[in-house]
Amino acid sequence: MDQxxxxxxxGASSGIGAATARSLAHEGYDVICAARRTDRIEALATEIGGRAVACDVTDPDSVRELAAGVxxxxxxxxxxxxxxxxxxxxxxxxxxxxxAMYDVNVIGVLQVTQSLLPALRESGDGVIVNVGxxxxxxxxxxxxxxxxAKHGTQVLTETLRLELCGEPIRVTEIAPGMVRTDEFSLVRFGGDQDKADSVYAGVPDPLVAEDIADAIAWVATRPSHVNIDELVIRPRAQAAQHKVHRV
Structure with a gap:
């Protein structure tokens, strides 16, 4: 990159977000790590030479503070x-x-995008990647x-792409299938480790956070005229939501 x-x-405090921050830093980006858990994002920012900004995407005041920090x-x-x-x-x-799911997966995306669109426009070559x-x-x-909620994420992304057509901003959705991270399923099942583990039981080589981070970095580094509308990523063992090979 020339500049x-x-x-x-x-959501940079763990999982896909933390892996993405590391991947983008490797590509030469100055990465602003945003999440609620300040201790984690501060450690990550130190590791990658980025910046940490505390942000709860569901809180409008917090999102405005993120925009000010950017x-x-x-x-x-x-x-x-x-x-x-x-x-x-x-x-x-x-x-x-x-x-809660609609608030974070849809309204949160809406609020952050609204607040940061002026800065993306100002770059002359902006990219928005929504993780669906x-x-x-x-x-x-x-x-x-x-x-x-995730259907909402998808439709928000599609609508935004239509509305921004003609502007120097690309809009992409990354849609992962089974990704094994430390927290996603554990949070979903209220801390029940056995239930969380059962999701991936017997699945050979589920995706990991770094796989999705690699895809996000690839999308972000395409030439300016190339927009990847959507990228659906599953492990080889998962042919569909209900079709998973287990050993």
Whole structure:
């Protein structure tokens, strides 16, 4: 890169977000690591030579502080903060879990994108990468709230691309399948390690965070005229949401 390009990664305290921050730093980006857990992002920023900004994407004031910390120019925004809470069927699901999932996976993406669009425009060559999910493309039992939220992520991304057509900003969704990280399933199942482990039981070589980070870095470093609309990534063992090879 001829100049130092600036990137923001939300949800950078662990998993895909932390791996993406490392990958982008390797590509030469000045990475702003944004998340709620300041101790983690400060350690990560020190490791990669980036910057840490505390941010809760569901809090408008916090998002405004992130935008202030970024400044007037931004080249890459990775909306990675998200999550799944609960796996109950629709009949017995907690509405509060659904609200929380919509808040972080859709409203959070909306708020961060709105706040940082002026800086992305100012760069003259901006990229927005929204981390969605294969859950944003199909329904499955026990996943109603999460699939609804991730469908929202997908449609938000598609709409934004239409609305920004003609501007110097590219818009991409990365949609991972089974990615084994330290926290995603554990959070979804309320800290039940056995349930979290059962998701990946017998699956040979599920994806890991670094696989998705590698894809995000690839998308972000394409020539300016190349937009990768969406990238669906699954492990070889997963042919579809309901078709997983286990040994």
């Amino acid at each position: 130092t390009r600036i990137a923001v990664v939300t 400044g007037g120019v931004l080249h890459l925004l990775v909306n990675n903060a998200g999550g799944a809470f609960g796996s109950d069927p629709v009949e017995s699901a907690e509405p509060s879990d659904w609200r 999910s294969t859950a944003g493309r199909i329904a499955y039992e026990g996943g109603g709230g999460y699939t609804a």
